[in-house]
Amino acid sequence: MKKICVLLFLLVIFKASNAQEITLKPNGTVDIGKSIFSTKNERNFSRKGNLYIHWGYNLSWYGKSDIHFKGTGYDFVLKDVVAHDRQSDLSLKYLSPKNISIPQWNMRIGYFIKDNYSISIGWDHMKYVMDIPQQVAIVGHIDDNVSNPSIPTGNYAGNYNGEMITVNSDMLTFEHTDGFNYANVEVERYDDIWVARSQKTSLTLETGLGAGLIIPRSDVRFFETGKNNSLNVAGYGVSIKAGLKFYITEGLFLQNTTKFGATNLPNIHTTGRNAFDKASQKINYIENFFAIGYQF
Template sequence: MISKGQNQQPFSTKHYKHQFFAYWGWNSDWYTNSDIHFHGTNYDFSLAKVEARDHQTPFGLDPYINPSAITIPQTNFRIGYFFKDNWSISLGLDHMKYVMQQDQNVRINGSIQNSGTGYDGTYTNDNILLSTDFLMFEHTDGLNYINAEIRRFDNILNLRRYHLPNIDLNVTEGFGIGALLPKSNTTLLGNERYDEFHLAGYGASGFVGLNITFFDHFFIQSELKAGYINMPDIRTTKFSEDRADQHFLFLQSNILVGANFDIGKKKRLKAKE
C-alpha cells in the first residue's frame, strides 16, 4: 500500500554512501551512418555514409543464461561505488556489435593500386557496391566500450513524499568517457580475414535510467544511453600498415539486473562505538 510520507513517521533519504553496486544486462543499439577511411601501402580511399546495424542474439536460455556463453549476446557489465548518498563512480563494459550492411551502394573517393583484384583504379565520388569480395567490415566480438561514469541517483518516492514498503523507485542519470577496444572482423580486397582485439579509439556518452530496487539490495534497471565514438586506429589486415578510421553517434537501450552491497558497514559501525 502506498501512503503519504506526512501521515507516517518522518520519511528519511536512502543512505547509499559507501555502498558498492554491480549489474549485468543486455543492450540494443543504433548507429548513424559514417564515413570510413581505409589506407595501406597500395590504397587510400574513403567510403561515404556507410550504414551499419547491431547484431543482438535472439533471446533464449542458451546463451543468455549459459555461463559459458553469456558474452555472446550484446551485454553490459558495471561495478561502482557510492561516494555520496546520491553520487557514484563506476567502471563498466558496454559490449556492443557493429555490422556493416553488405551489398549497399555508397560513394567512394581515393585510389587502389596493385591489389590483384578488379577494384584497382582512381575514384572520384563514384558509386561502389560493398560486396563481400570487396569489403566485409564488422566489430562483432565486439564494439567494446570500456568506460568510467559518474552517476546521480534520486529516489522518486522520496521526492514526492510517498512510501512503498520494500520497493524504491529511482531515477539515475550521468555521463562517461572511455576507450574502444574492438575485435574487428574485416576482410578487405581479398586479404585474409583479420579478427583481433586492438585499442582503436575513444568514446563519450550520457544516459538516463529508471531503477526499481527491492528490499534495499536487488534491482532491475532500464537505461537509454547516447554517445559518440571515434576510432582513428582500426586494424584491418595482418599487416600493420593497413588501417581504417571512422566516427559515429550511437543510441543504446539497456535492461539490467543487479545488486547493492556494503562490504565495510560492520567496520564503520564498530569504529563509531
C-alpha cells in the same frame, strides 16, 4: 568470465572489510541528497558507501559513418556507411556461464561517493556490422594491387571523386562483432521518483556522463583477405545516459537505461597486416540496455 568473477569476489570482500557507518547530521538525521522530483526526502537511509553491480543485455543503433581505409597502394574513404547491431536469438542457453557473454552485454561496478552520486567502471559489449551489399560514395584511389604481400583489387581499382559504387563481399566485409567494446568510467547522479512506505521498494532516475576506450575485435575481409583480429585499443569515446532503476528490495534492482555515445577510432585493424593496412572511422550510437543488479 573467471577473471570477472574473481574481480567481483574481491570487490565484495573489500566492501565488507571497509564498510562505513552512515554519517549522521548534528540533529541525528541521515544525510540524503535532494531529489529534483520532491522538496522533501522520502527515504530514511543513505546510499553513501554502497557498492553496486549489474549485468544486462543491450540493443544499439548506429549513425552513418565515413570509413577511411589506408595502406600500401590505396587511400580511400567510403562515405555515409550504414551499419546495424547483431542480435542473438533469445535462448535459455545463454544462462550457462560459458555462453553468457555471447549476446550484446553490459557489466558495471559502481561505488556511491555520496547518497546521490556514484563513480563506476563498466564494459559495454556492443556489435557493429556494416550492411553488405550497399551503395556508397567513394573518394580516393585504389591501385591494381594493394597491401603487402599484394592483393589484387580487380574492377575496384581506380581513382574516385565521389562516385557511387556497390560494395559487395568481394570488396569488403567489415564488422566489430566481438565486439564494439566500450571500456569506460562514469559519474552518475540519482533522483528518487517514488519511495514506498516500507522503504524497501523505490523508483529512481539515474543520469550520467562517461568516457573511455574503444577496444574492438574487428572481423574484416578486404578484397577477400583479412581475419578476425585480436582485441586492440582502436580509439576513445564519450557518452551520456539516462535511465530508471526499480528497486525490488533495498538491494535488488532492475534497470533500463539509454545511452548516447560518440566515438573516434583512428586505429582499426583490418587485414591483420598491421604494419601496412588500417582503417579509421567515427561512430555515433544510441544504446539501450536492460540489467539486473544488486546494491549492498
